[in-house]
Amino acid sequence: xxxAIVRTTRDEGVLREWCLVLTAADIRHVAQATGGVHALSVxxxxxxxxxxxxxxxxxxxxxxARARVPxxxxxxxxxxxxxxxxxxxxxxxxxxxxxSVSFTRGAARASAIRDGELWRIATALTLHSDAxxxxxxxxxxxxxxxxxCQRIGGGTAIALTALCGMAATLVNAWVRSGGYVGIGASTAxxxxxxxxxxxxxxxxxxxxxxxxxxxxxxxxxxxxxLGASPQTDVAxxxxxxxxxxxxxxxxxxxxxxxxxxxxxxxxxxxxxxxxVAAWVIALQTP
Numbered sequence: 001x002x003x004a005i006v007r008t009t010r011d012e013g014v015l016r017e018w019c020l021v022l023t024a025a026d027i028r029h030v031a032q033a034t035g036g037v038h039a040l041s042v043x044x045x046x047x048x049x050x051x052x053x054x055x056x057x058x059x060x061x062x063x064x065a066r067a068r069v070p071x072x073x074x075x076x077x078x079x080x081x082x083x084x085x086x087x088x089x090x091x092x093x094x095x096x097x098x099x100s101v102s103f104t105r106g107a108a109r110a111s112a113i114r115d116g117e118l119w120r121i122a123t124a125l126t127l128h129s130d131a132x133x134x135x136x137x138x139x140x141x142x143x144x145x146x147x148x149c150q151r152i153g154g155g156t157a158i159a160l161t162a163l164c165g166m167a168a169t170l171v172n173a174w175v176r177s178g179g180y181v182g183i184g185a186s187t188a189x190x191x192x193x194x195x196x197x198x199x200x201x202x203x204x205x206x207x208x209x210x211x212x213x214x215x216x217x218x219x220x221x222x223x224x225x226l227g228a229s230p231q232t233d234v235a236x237x238x239x240x241x242x243x244x245x246x247x248x249x250x251x252x253x254x255x256x257x258x259x260x261x262x263x264x265x266x267x268x269x270x271x272x273x274x275x276v277a278a279w280v281i282a283l284q285t286p
Contacts (some may be wrong), residue, residue: 003041003044004041004044004046004047005039005041005150005202006042006047006093007039007040007054008040009037010036010037011037011038017033017057018032018040018057019031019040021048021053021054022040025053027040027042027105028058029247030042031052035094036061036283039090042056075280076146076149078149078157079146079149079157080142080157081109081143081146082141082142082145082158083139083145084138086134086141086185087134087135090128090134093124094181095130096127102127103127103277106120106124106282106284107120107123107127107183108121108124108172108181109173109180110172110177110178110180110181111178111179113170113173114172116171117278119188119278119279119281119282120169120278120282121169122166122274122278122282123279124169124183124184125165125187125275126185126189126275127183127184128185129184137184137186137189140186141188141189141240142187144192144193145158145161145192147196148192148195151196152199152251152255153259153264154264154268154271155166155268156263156267157195158193158267158271159268160251161188161193161195161244162188162275163247164194164243164244164247165187165240166193168240168242169189170244171243172233172239175235182216182233182236186237186240187233187237187239187240190236190238190244191193191243191244192244192279193241193244194245194246194247195242195244195249195251196244197245197248198244198246198247198248198250198251198252199251201251201253202250220277221245227243
């Protein structure tokens with residue numbers, strides 16, 4: 001039995017992290033608790049190497065935490081701004097009906113998108129059939145975007161959510177029949193859920209694959225509960241979720257720390273500009 005104590009803590013969660021690090025390195029270890037204090041022991045021949053390994057792990061974790069502080073500080077307001085934009089936009093446009101200008105010019109009409117009217121993949125995300133449709137998307141968006149913004153930064157989260165929502169709308173229009181028409185922010189809302197799951201699927205703490213897949217499993221379960229009823233555009237929701245999960249996994253795997261505050265803000269402003277430009281083009285096009 002390993003007999004050299006290398007770390008002690010009263011925090012069981014911290015102890016679990018240390019054990020995961022040693023398990024990933026295939027180092028034999030034992031954790032014991034006495035009087036509320038958890039002790040981590042290893043073989044004496046491994047003690048020096050383990051102390052250095054855990055110290056390096058602590059340094060890396062603290063570095064990542066410091067790098068994400070700016071994103072945490074500027075996050076919540078961005079999610080509230082998106083929810084407010086959904087509600088204010090609906091108040092300005094009103095309920096979308098078949099013969100309204102907003103529906104005619106801005107809905108995700110598959111035949112029109114295939115003919116090159118790509119602005120519709122953005123404008124359609126801002127249209128809602130009635131107040132309850134807008135409110136439900138605003139609330140769900142706030143629920144999923146807030147933790148996502150806290151994780152990767154407000155502007156970055158909004159930009160990725162919009163990009164995934166538009167990509168999913170484009171694919172949906174391309175694979176559906178020419179008569180398909182879609183509206184609503186729910187595609188982007190499920191993209192935000194997918195992004196959140198994907199980002200949390202890549203963890204700094206080494207874990208077995210099945211544990212890292214739990215956030216994605218939870219996202220699929222939420223889709224089944226909230227977005228798979230016969231009255232909803234199930235295909236759009238699934239595509240939004242899939243796009244978000246893929247983008248979230250890619251982002252977390254390639255971006256080591258949060259983006260700079262300047263870039264984060266620029267991404268948020270650029271996303272808003274894309275939607276404004278899309279509506280300008282939509283309203284000016286015969």
